[in-house]
Every structure is written in C-alpha cells, then in structure tokens.
Amino acid sequence: MRDLLHLAWRYLAYHRAKTVVLVLSIALILYVPIGLRVLVRQARAELASRAASTPxxxxxxxxxxxxxxxxxxxxxxxxxxxxxxxxxxxxxxxxxxxxxxxxxxxxxxxxxxxxxxxxxxxxxxxxxxxxxxxxxxxxxxxxxxxxxxxxxxxxxxxxxxxxxxxxxxxxxxxxxxxxxxxxxxxxxxxxxxxxxxxxxxxxxxxxxHQDLSRPEAAAGVLARKGANVIGNASVVEYNEVTDDNIASxxxxxxxxxxxxxxxxxxxxxxxxxxxxxxxxxxxxxxxxxxRPIEVIEDLLRTVLAVEKFVVAALALVGATTLATATLVFLLSLRLRRREMETLVKLGASRGRIAALVASEIAGVVGAAAVLAALFTWATAAAGANLLRRFLIE
Amino acid sequence: MIRICDLDFAYPNGPFRLRLPELQLPRGTHAAFIGPSGSGKTTLLFLLGGVLTPRAGHIWAGELEITALEEASRRDFRLRRIGMVFQEFELIEYLTVRDNILLPYRLCRRLRLNGAVVRRAEALAEKVALGDKLDRFVDCLSFGERQRVGLCRALVIEPELVLADEPTAGLDPASKALVVEALLGYARSSGATLVMVTHDGDLLPHFDQVIDLGSFQEAKP
Structure with a gap:
C-alpha cells in the first residue's frame, strides 16, 4: 500500500496545478454547505441566547x-x-x-x-x-x-x-x-x-460652561435681563467633565x-x-x-429558509463540480493509457493499476476533506465575528 | 533454458502471423533476433516475456511453461524474473529517474524494496553515467539517457532472462556502447540469458546465437 501511495503522491505532486484545482473545487463543495450549517447554528445559538435573556x-x-x-x-x-x-x-x-x-x-x-x-x-x-x-x-x-x-x-x-x-x-x-x-x-x-x-x-x-456671574467671565456677557444672563460666542463650553467644572x-x-x-x-x-x-x-x-426572542425567531426562520435554498443550489453546483472532476479523472485516464500499458507490460495487474488510480483519487478527496475541515474550523472560530459583520452590523 | 515448441501467434485484427516450430536458447546464451521490420522480432520477444499469449504452442523458461501460466502468475513471473528493455523506453513521466528504476518494486507485492535494492539501483545508474541524475524527472533527460534508465529498471530486479527490444536504436555511439556494455556485462556476470532484438550488424559479434526471423533460419555470427 505504501508503494502505491508513493506513486500516487508522485503523480499528484507532478501535476500540481491540476491537483490544486481539483482539491480546491472539491474542498469548496464540501465546505460551503457544512460551513453554512455551522454558521447558521452559531447564529441560532448566539442570537437566541441573547434574545431569550432579554424579556x-x-x-x-x-x-x-x-x-x-x-x-x-x-x-x-x-x-x-x-x-x-x-x-x-x-x-x-x-x-x-x-x-x-x-x-x-x-x-x-x-x-x-x-x-x-x-x-x-x-x-x-x-x-x-x-x-x-x-x-x-x-x-x-x-x-x-x-x-x-x-x-x-x-x-x-x-x-x-x-x-x-x-x-x-x-x-x-x-x-x-x-x-x-x-x-x-x-x-x-x-x-x-x-x-x-x-x-x-x-x-x-x-x-x-463658564459661570457668567463671575467677574472673570464678564467678556462673555452679551446682555443681562434681570436674573437672566445672555452669553456671547466667546463663552468657554467644557468638552470634558472634571471635578472643577462638574457643578456647571x-x-x-x-x-x-x-x-x-x-x-x-x-x-x-x-x-x-x-x-x-x-x-x-x-x-x-x-x-x-x-419579545426579542420572537423577533429573532422570525429572523432565524428567514435565515433557515435562505439556508435551505442555498444548500439546494449548492447541491446542484456540487453535483456539477463532482461530474466535472469525474470527467477530468476519466479524461486523464485516457491520456494516461500509454502509461497504463507500460505498467501492464512491466507486469502490474489491472487491480494494482486500479488501486493506484484509486489512491490518487483518495489523495485528492482526502486533501479536499482536510482543507474543508480547516475552513469549517476557521468558520466556527470566526463565526461570531462574521455574524456580527454580515447579519447585525 | 528457453524452449519454444510449435508456436503459432496472430494478432486479432491483422494479417501478421508468426509460426515457430522450434527454438532453444540454453541458459546463459546471448542471442540476437534479427530480420526485416514486420518479421515478428518484437512479437517473439513479448511472447517470451508473457506480454502476449500464443494461439498455440508452448514456451518454457527452464522447467516453467510460461504459456501454461495463469495471467496473474505470468505477470508475477515477468515482474520478478524477466528484465524487459523497450524500444520506446516506456518510462513514467511523473517519476524521477530513481523511482523509474525502482518501479518494479512498487508494482510487485513479492518484491521487497529495501536499502540494498536502492543501493543497487544507484550503482546501476552510476555504471551507465546516470548517477548525478537520479532525482531528475525523465522528461529532462536525453534520448540516450532515457534508454539507460529503462535498462537500469530492467536489471535492478537481477533477472534471469533479459529481453531487450532494439535498445540501441537511435542512440549516439557513446550511449550505445554504455547500453551494450551494461547488458552484456550483466548477462556475463550473472549467467542470465540475454535476448536482444537488433538491426545493428555491428553488435552481432557479441552474441552466441543470431536468429534471423525474416528467413527464420538460425545463423552463426
């Protein structure tokens, strides 16, 4: 098995551009619905708990x-x-x-x-x-x-x-x-x-502001009408509350x-x-x-409806991507017919060759799954911030 | 010893037919198959290697009848006991020189890849002037270098039968000399049987037996 994995790794590494595109495509197809689900769950938990605690x-x-x-x-x-x-x-x-x-x-x-x-x-x-x-x-x-x-x-x-x-x-x-x-x-x-x-x-x-009844503020007095004092624009207004001016x-x-x-x-x-x-x-x-919880539940109902729609759309995109990936594999197998014939001439069995191709597919899908898991983990970690940014702010 | 008896082969979709009533190659023989294009030299080589199977007749390698083996056993026999050198190299482009040489060990569960095998592969590469190119991909190599990689791959399993299909075709004199010296050197030192298809008359003096498939007459060099 180790030998086949070695050969599969060599093939994937040699065709790295094709491998990266395939891995990214499959990773995104795996990640987007799962990441969305994680985000929606976080949204539900975060929004509902805050709302429920506010009567x-x-x-x-x-x-x-x-x-x-x-x-x-x-x-x-x-x-x-x-x-x-x-x-x-x-x-x-x-x-x-x-x-x-x-x-x-x-x-x-x-x-x-x-x-x-x-x-x-x-x-x-x-x-x-x-x-x-x-x-x-x-x-x-x-x-x-x-x-x-x-x-x-x-x-x-x-x-x-x-x-x-x-x-x-x-x-x-x-x-x-x-x-x-x-x-x-x-x-x-x-x-x-x-x-x-x-x-x-x-x-x-x-x-x-300055106390206009004090002599040092005389320059700021525009007029006096009985107990009322009218200040002019030169009266100093405080932009900070201090122990000295709080009384004013x-x-x-x-x-x-x-x-x-x-x-x-x-x-x-x-x-x-x-x-x-x-x-x-x-x-x-x-x-x-x-009642905030009712308002938030209304919002979540909308979010869940949107999620269902998005997941349905993603299923279609996913099916298309997987079909394309399959096509790429099949076409590459056609292109590799001579290589397969060489392996047969050397003495490799059909099963061994199939296992080699399967190892390559497993490598791509495995790498995509790991990448999707990392993306999902990052989404879960940054979920609260993402929610605040896109849903609330 | 290689022994052929009443061999009859034809490709499914073509007029070509190879009939060989009898042929014997004693163990350790260095034999050359000659003849015009289309006379069946490569076909006979592939029949000896078990890549092709005849419609009738028998081929023995020592006591083992290759034609009587199941396909899986034939493949296993080929991988472990026959070193094949192909005219068009048949190298794997995504593997380095080292990995191409060691490929039989990656394909056969019964061959164990260990440090000794790797050292043997490196020594073979060194012998044919590929020692500094072990980590290169084969598409970076010259024509002659690729053929030498194919040669090393055939010899690394230390086969008892070496089948080489025009291994010197198109090579420059230096590469040709390296390939021929490596093949004959291995055959002499190990006692293996060597069968080579060739159009190169200069090489024939190196062989004990020359078989002209065009007239199908066994000729003396």
Missing part, C-alpha cells in the same frame, strides 16, 4: 428587527427614537423595571451605550479592573474594546463627532474611563458604557422629553408582561413593545 424591549414604532438588533447588539442601524418619559412611565406602572438605553454615539467606531447601573446588574456585568462609573462624564469599557485599544482605567475616551460638516452637531466629549468590564463573550464586551445623562451631554442637551453642567428643558433608543422592561411576572404589552397594542400606539 421585553420597548421602543418607538418602526422596524422590530432594527430595534431588537440595536438593543441586543448595538447594531449600526438607528431605529426611531423615543422619549425618556416613556421609561419613567413604565417604571411608575409598577409592572416592570425599566432600563433606558441610548445607543447613538460612538467612540472611534465603538458604540457608546448610555444607560443606568441597572443594566449592569441585569446583564451580570462585573468590573474587572478599576471601578464603576460614578458621575457625569465617566465611562466603563467592555473587555474586548479595552484589549483592542489598550485602554486602562483613568484613560480618556473621546466620543466621535457625528458629522464633521455639521457645526451645530454633537461635539466630542472627553470621558474618563473608570473601569474595565470582565469579559462575558457577549456583545457587551465590544461597547463602552456611560451614564444616560453623559450621552445627553454628548448630544448637547446638557452642557457646562446643567440640563435645558424637561428630561422626560429627552431621547432614548429603547427601554428594556423586566416585568415582575408573566401577567405583568402581558399587561404591559397590552398597553402598547394597537395601530395608533406610537410605541412598540417586543
């Missing part, structure tokens, strides 16, 4: 999928915003604990989630290094963000400008990183958390009208969940309340 999501009317992906994965698509007052209304109803989320801004591409400390308790997030955020302008980083960007507690994290050409847009805010979360293997590893109010500061709804930060307007992306509602029990959902039913309602 209810309340958001403005719009695409349910967009809203759920935004809340669960901080996806790039921005669903319509809702008012913070709705979160207070849910909390006051006593039916559920409300965790508001404002997911709009980014810091060098990493999403900033504005929320409350309840979110950390709800997701079981633990500080691994440093401490929890305690005041306006503080933030904590997910483990992967910190590792990738080399962040340590007390480093600064600067939010990204929304639009370089919008002079009235959100200005970058330099935030103080107080802690780094322990890795969880969930999307929370890839975000930066700040207090909800901090994200409103980024938006410009709250701000801090203040909100304009009613926080209940401030924007948030969604509310995670943690109902007391199933009855409370049903009652809460009932409140947001009807076409006229400005909000939607969703």
């Amino acid at each position: 209810l999501i309340l958001g403005a009317k719009g695409s349910p999928l967009e809203l759920v992906l935004k809340v669960l994965y901080a996806g790039r698509q921005d669903p319509p915003l809702m008012r913070y007052g709705e979160a207070e209304r849910v909390a006051k109803s006593g039916l559920a604990q409300a965790i508001p989320l404002y997911i709009r801004y980014r810091a060098q591409g990493d999403p900033i989630i504005g929320t409350t400390l309840d979110y950390f308790a709800f997701r079981g997030l633990r500080i691994a290094e440093g401490r929890q955020m305690t005041r306006l302008g503080d933030c904590v980083a997910g483990a992967e963000v910190a590792r990738r960007r080399g962040l340590r507690p007390q480093d600064a994290v600067v939010s990204s400008a929304e639009n370089l050409f919008d002079v009235g847009g959100a200005y970058p805010l330099k935030m103080r990183l107080t802690g780094i979360l322990a890795p969880t293997g969930t999307p929370d590893d890839r975000v930066i958390f700040a207090d909800l109010k901090t994200t409103w500061v980024i938006e410009g709804l709250a701000h801090g 930060f203040h909100f304009h307007g009613d926080p209940a009208a401030y924007p948030i992306t969604a509310v995670i509602a943690l109902p007391r029990d199933e009855k409370a969940a049903t009652l809460l959902m009932g409140r947001y039913e009807g076409a006229a309602a400005a909000h939607q309340i969703l």
